[in-house]
Amino acid sequence: MRSRDVSFFLALATLLVATGSAVAGGSPRSELREAQLPHVCTGPGKPQPCTEDSQCPSGLCEINFLRGPDATFEAEVTLIIDDDVSKFDGTEKIAGVKAATVLLEVEDEGETHLLSQTYQNLEGRKFKTLIEALKAGPFLADMGSPVSNRRVAEFRLFESLTDDPFPSILDDFLFEEGDNELADAVRALAGVKGRPIIAEVPGDAALIQRSDHVADGLASLVRMKVKIRFVPQ
Numbered sequence: 001m002r003s004r005d006v007s008f009f010l011a012l013a014t015l016l017v018a019t020g021s022a023v024a025g026g027s028p029r030s031e032l033r034e035a036q037l038p039h040v041c042t043g044p045g046k047p048q049p050c051t052e053d054s055q056c057p058s059g060l061c062e063i064n065f066l067r068g069p070d071a072t073f074e075a076e077v078t079l080i081i082d083d084d085v086s087k088f089d090g091t092e093k094i095a096g097v098k099a100a101t102v103l104l105e106v107e108d109e110g111e112t113h114l115l116s117q118t119y120q121n122l123e124g125r126k127f128k129t130l131i132e133a134l135k136a137g138p139f140l141a142d143m144g145s146p147v148s149n150r151r152v153a154e155f156r157l158f159e160s161l162t163d164d165p166f167p168s169i170l171d172d173f174l175f176e177e178g179d180n181e182l183a184d185a186v187r188a189l190a191g192v193k194g195r196p197i198i199a200e201v202p203g204d205a206a207l208i209q210r211s212d213h214v215a216d217g218l219a220s221l222v223r224m225k226v227k228i229r230f231v232p233q
Contacts, residue, residue, distance in 0.1 A: 037197065038231055050183045065199070066230040070190045072199075075226050083137075083154045084197040084218035098137035100152045102182070106189060115185045121151070126163040141176040154220040158212055170201045186228065194230030201226055 040047040043059020050061040106113040123133040137151040
């Protein structure tokens, strides 16, 4: 991406925003993920690795984000979840199979790039076990941590943004990076060698577009703008 004015028309409702706070709901989980990212001392002098502000007498200990014209960009992302995947003709024999699709739309120099990935719970080698897993649904991002342990489901898209101990899906994705294939695609598109991280999510629920179809059998979705940055690999 050579343009410095990069705007992402995303459909992954989970990642990057050019607005607001980098912390949604004050959950300790995103803070724990932030602590796992590389940090350096900012301020006068040569940047030094650190883990806390006390190690930086002349500055602060902050995330070591890469610098450059394409190392930071805004995006709009959409997360689509379907609690009951169907055959096109409606003749499916197994009901309640869950799937989640992430769509990232990137506009660079007048060209729109679409990056998308669909996820299902593909655990189990036996047919019965696999069907049970598909119905249980997959984990995305940090949702599978012992603290969260929340599989994706349509209703999760409409949870409060601030409720504890289970904050919204926003917190599940903050300071996360995409799966290997999606992360590789973002690196290739930006031309930046590093780990792409969701650095900011909307701090205001009014900035999130939601479409609730839990009751009518269609997939539900959320769409939002986010900000993506890179840290060293």
